[in-house]
């Protein structure tokens with residue numbers, strides 16, 4: 302009954318929480334998310350299948366009500382209202398659901414509840430069997446190192462998109478709570494977009510993490526090795542590294558007909574053999590998008606500015622743009 306992810310989670314918990322909190326670069330949101338996930342470990346260890354079903358019902362009804370009336374949940378699950386009330390009470394206590402009583406008694410799934418559902422499914426499907434320390438702290442996501450069923454290290458990315466846009470929505474509508482259905486929709490959409498593009502690019506030989514699984518707002522992918530380009534001060538062959546990056550931009554443009562949209566030294570890894578991996582793709586756009594050329598030029602400017610500053614390599618942006626988009630050059634990667 303106990304899924305292995307939870308076991309490993311629990312084993313790691315004691316030292317991990319202590320280790321993680323003081324990490325200087327840990328932003329407040331990330332720290333909270335990390336603690337929250339370790340808290341989920343304990344919860345998931347004891348959660349019953351009925352409780353999971355209640356969470357799934359709340360997830361399905363999320364588009365229809367901000368807070369779902371008790372009767373709706375009971376009808377959806379064909380269960381007695383008293384039983385549902387008991388289960389919802391329990392879930393509310395452990396903060397997997399939120400409760401509101403104004404004109405009626407209603408419940409909604411919380412972010413933690415949504416994380417719990419994704420983790421639960423990934424563990425049930427044996428995609429990941431343990432979850433470890435966070436690798437990295439990004440703008441809109443937290444990425445954890447994890448183990449798959451064969452003991453191989455993989456990366457698990459929780460997308461938490463739209464936090465800034467929610468602040469705006471909240472202010473505009475004078476809302477105290479953030480609309481959970483929008484948060485779910487945004488994060489799920491971002492994960493789906495990223496996973497989809499990783500598949501396309503990986504299949505055509507792109508240097509991107511291998512996509513392994515998608516569940517709700519969570520992506521499982523192969524682990525990258527090396528360092529963030531940003532953190533690299535010396536390269537043996539900086540020209541070659543830059544050319545590899547440009548080749549990837551070209552491959553995406555010529556073969557997949559898309560642009561990254563958020564390319565910079567923050568979203569490129571370089572391994573010990575000076576091979577690049579391009580990651581963090583949820584903002585990609587197809588070439589048919591009206592801003593795609595503008596985005597491509599911005600992507601290239603970020604990279605060229607970085608190489609100019611750090612490695613004194615001067616490439617002209619317009620020339621490079623021409624080179625990357627010139628029809629014939631795409632042939633090289635074809636096999």
Ligand SMILES: Nc1ncnc2c1ncn2[C@@H]1O[C@H](COP(=O)(O)OP(=O)(O)O)[C@@H](O)[C@H]1O
Pocket residue numbers: 436437438439440441442443444456458510522523524525526529567568580581582
């Ligand atoms: N596949 C991976 N393997 C190892 N580390 C990763 C992987 N994907 C992301 N990371 C780490 O997580 C950090 C944040 O990931 P990223 O995809 O850039 O999210 P964000 O949108 O938050 O910037 C990265 O800077 C990197 O250190």
Ligand SMILES: [Mg+2]
Pocket residue numbers: 439440567568581
């Ligand atoms: Mg990033």
